[in-house]
Amino acid sequence: xxxxxxxxxxxxxxxxxxxFVRLKLRVLGNNFRGQGRRIVLFVVGVLVGLWxxxxxxxxxxxxxxxxxxxxxxxTAAFGGGLLVLGWLLLPLVFFGVDETLDPARxxxxxxxxxxxxxxxxxxxxVSVPVLATxxxxxxxxxxAGALGGWAAALVALVGVVxxxxxxxxxxxxxxxxxATMLRSxxxxxxxxxxxxxxxxxxxxxxxxxxxxxxxxxxxxxxGAARVVGWTPFGAPWTAGLDVAEGRAWAAALKLLITALAIxxxxxxxxxxxxxxxxxxxxxxxxxxxxxxxxxxxAQLFPGVAGWARRDRFGVLVARECRYWxxxxxxxxxxxxxxxxxxxxxxxxxxxxxxxxxxxxDAFGEAAANSSPALVSLxxxxxxxxxxxxxxxxxxxxxxxxxxxxxxxxxxRLELRARMTAFSLYVVPMLVAVAVVLAVLLGHPAWLGxxAGALxxxxxxxxxxxxxxxxxxxxxxxxxxxxxxxxTGAGVARSFFALLSMVSSAAAAVPIVVAAALLxxxxxxxxxxxxxxxxxxxxxxxxxxxxxxxxRRMPELLxxxxxxx
Amino acid sequence: xTDQHPALVLRGLAKRFDSKVAVAGVDLDVPAxxxxxxxxxxxxxxxxxxxxxxxxxxxxxxxxxxxxxDVWADPVHAKGLLGVMPDGVRLFDRLSGAELLAYHGLLRGxxxxxVDQRAAELLDVLALTDAGRTLVVDYSAGMKKKxxxxxxxxxxPRLLVLDEPFEAVDPVSAALIRDxxxxxxxxxxxxxxxxxxxxxxxxxxxxxxxxxxxxxxxVGTLDQVRGDRSLEDVFVQVVGGRTATGEELSWLSR
Numbered sequence: 001x002x003x004x005x006x007x008x009x010x011x012x013x014x015x016x017x018x019x020f021v022r023l024k025l026r027v028l029g030n031n032f033r034g035q036g037r038r039i040v041l042f043v044v045g046v047l048v049g050l051w052x053x054x055x056x057x058x059x060x061x062x063x064x065x066x067x068x069x070x071x072x073x074x075t076a077a078f079g080g081g082l083l084v085l086g087w088l089l090l091p092l093v094f095f096g097v098d099e100t101l102d103p104a105r106x107x108x109x110x111x112x113x114x115x116x117x118x119x120x121x122x123x124x125x126v127s128v129p130v131l132a133t134x135x136x137x138x139x140x141x142x143x144a145g146a147l148g149g150w151a152a153a154l155v156a157l158v159g160v161v162x163x164x165x166x167x168x169x170x171x172x173x174x175x176x177x178x179a180t181m182l183r184s185x186x187x188x189x190x191x192x193x194x195x196x197x198x199x200x201x202x203x204x205x206x207x208x209x210x211x212x213x214x215x216x217x218x219x220x221x222x223g224a225a226r227v228v229g230w231t232p233f234g235a236p237w238t239a240g241l242d243v244a245e246g247r248a249w250a251a252a253l254k255l256l257i258t259a260l261a262i263x264x265x266x267x268x269x270x271x272x273x274x275x276x277x278x279x280x281x282x283x284x285x286x287x288x289x290x291x292x293x294x295x296x297x298a299q300l301f302p303g304v305a306g307w308a309r310r311d312r313f314g315v316l317v318a319r320e321c322r323y324w325x326x327x328x329x330x331x332x333x334x335x336x337x338x339x340x341x342x343x344x345x346x347x348x349x350x351x352x353x354x355x356x357x358x359x360x361d362a363f364g365e366a367a368a369n370s371s372p373a374l375v376s377l378x379x380x381x382x383x384x385x386x387x388x389x390x391x392x393x394x395x396x397x398x399x400x401x402x403x404x405x406x407x408x409x410x411x412r413l414e415l416r417a418r419m420t421a422f423s424l425y426v427v428p429m430l431v432a433v434a435v436v437l438a439v440l441l442g443h444p445a446w447l448g449x450x451a452g453a454l455x456x457x458x459x460x461x462x463x464x465x466x467x468x469x470x471x472x473x474x475x476x477x478x479x480x481x482x483x484x485x486x487t488g489a490g491v492a493r494s495f496f497a498l499l500s501m502v503s504s505a506a507a508a509v510p511i512v513v514a515a516a517l518l519x520x521x522x523x524x525x526x527x528x529x530x531x532x533x534x535x536x537x538x539x540x541x542x543x544x545x546x547x548x549x550x551r552r553m554p555e556l557l558x559x560x561x562x563x564x
Numbered sequence: 565x566t567d568q569h570p571a572l573v574l575r576g577l578a579k580r581f582d583s584k585v586a587v588a589g590v591d592l593d594v595p596a597x598x599x600x601x602x603x604x605x606x607x608x609x610x611x612x613x614x615x616x617x618x619x620x621x622x623x624x625x626x627x628x629x630x631x632x633x634d635v636w637a638d639p640v641h642a643k644g645l646l647g648v649m650p651d652g653v654r655l656f657d658r659l660s661g662a663e664l665l666a667y668h669g670l671l672r673g674x675x676x677x678x679v680d681q682r683a684a685e686l687l688d689v690l691a692l693t694d695a696g697r698t699l700v701v702d703y704s705a706g707m708k709k710k711x712x713x714x715x716x717x718x719x720x721p722r723l724l725v726l727d728e729p730f731e732a733v734d735p736v737s738a739a740l741i742r743d744x745x746x747x748x749x750x751x752x753x754x755x756x757x758x759x760x761x762x763x764x765x766x767x768x769x770x771x772x773x774x775x776x777x778x779x780x781x782x783v784g785t786l787d788q789v790r791g792d793r794s795l796e797d798v799f800v801q802v803v804g805g806r807t808a809t810g811e812e813l814s815w816l817s818r
Contacts, residue, residue, distance in 0.1 A: 295662075296663065297676045405620055406643060409671065
């Protein structure tokens, strides 16, 4: 059995991107082992992805199949641009990035930065969203082929692959940079504000798009598409069409632009990657030796929960309030609600018309276009969006939830306290949204309608999400990256979020129906009825879901404890 | 009724994860007032057993009684008498030490004034007052163990269950924890803790149980279990590990 004492045989074998891809596939596979529920969720996710991808494919292939070259440029530039934008912003605002291969795990291995970045990049390409995007974008290849023959199709294919690489690089670079910023205590609040601005870009963008569509000025639109085609957002997608139009030099230039953009993004990523790798080790203790004021109990209760009694309910509320602000993941959610909550209803209710007319009479016309039912509908969306944050509220706690299990906190009390603490932050925001919208619409009298619908939807959303959070909880990885998720959790997360949003919206339907049917009478009834509806739904939800929680506290704890 | 009962009784506790049997029927009687060490190699099922005993993990079969109250049938009474420091479980670590103690105290329905007074004392004794408003997440490993112990002690439990209380703790803190536990037992409390530090167990415990492969292999008072040998010898023999390497790994020496 003895092994001869030998020096390591020659230089170590080279590590290539292929190793990372195989590692990712292996981790994915091991994650599914013996986890029937995860496999089902994964398959459902793949099917949903396929469905969306096929619709996208048809949309992008349509101009080619119909032989309409005029629309081809528009769909390629704007459709492709939306893809890039989606990859850039959606991970930040909604979905997070798949951190199956956490960069920090590679910190001790003798790998060059270049090997690591290409490896992680290659591994990031192995995912369902990437495949779905590829399927969608290949519609462009069909279009280019139909309009310009094989050469155009080939260039379009190169462009599509380049565009896909660009999308993934953008998603990685941006989330990594933001995660680094959010980790550092000093610039954390600045980063949060920046994130808000990024999310806010959704608003103006949609307004511009709506305006353009309403105006239906094809010449101007085509001009815009040409400009977009020369930016990294549109360059990879429109290269094939340039060949079809006989401008091979433009196609070459556009592919170059794409390659440069990918290079720049990867460079940016590799910068922040380094700090992500050492960040976990070297942040150092942020000691705060300032003498504490008052006793332990007084320190725990923040100002916002100062009114609470010093009992079990009060202390749960106080701890949750502290957590909504101190936990980066939770704070990120709060900021998202604030930003999206303001912009979506503004867009829906007055965005399009205001920019379409371009005249000073914008508000009057907007108000004329809007109706109590439409306003209620957009408010329902905001309320549901706010409450869906709680869909995995126990996942935020992770294994720390053990403390509550050990203390035997009754389920109803637990859920009621969590709803209360979250509402202390969210309800003022929602009220502000309602007021802003009513004023912007030029109908201050509609305040009752907006606030009523909002509170009703929020309350019923809380009720639904109480159930979802108890029955569909999943573990979040214990990293300092607020955007990270566990493998496979992406599908679960989207699935449960979707499920809870649909059911919450369904629960709020009576309010919209009432707004549509009751007319003027509703303006006076909306606020009290909406408030009562929301409060009643939330209480009922915590009452019923609390019983479920009482029966499955240990199971819930196991579900939210990350596997090691 | 609590005084005539043993502090902790486990009967036939069993747990299986997927295809792996983690705990295969554990029976244990912990007399009130004892200092009980649960020994076992890594993966023996110590954490799983203790988690089932305190109500964190639902057993597939078996019973756990704390001072006569069934942990799974009557959790309210049982949990009220228990103080637990789990291992591998996070604390609500975005709170400072004092805030965390206040949380645990009020969560167990204690009077705020009592919580304030005991929290100050505990922080002082455990030398955590210096940390000020530092969040627990930024504590060192040893400080985290100490604040975890403080959380378990705060409500004055009758039975203390500690999972690996001496892991990653420096000698100074370990001595401090040892003193506190000794005082607690002298005052009539019962301590059950898991460990694989033989020296600590030999020094502290009145009773010992050795757990391996999900079963109790040896159980009794410290003297009964170790006889005239050292506890480490008995442990290695029971667990069946090898004590020396042979010819393999020769490339480690040059």
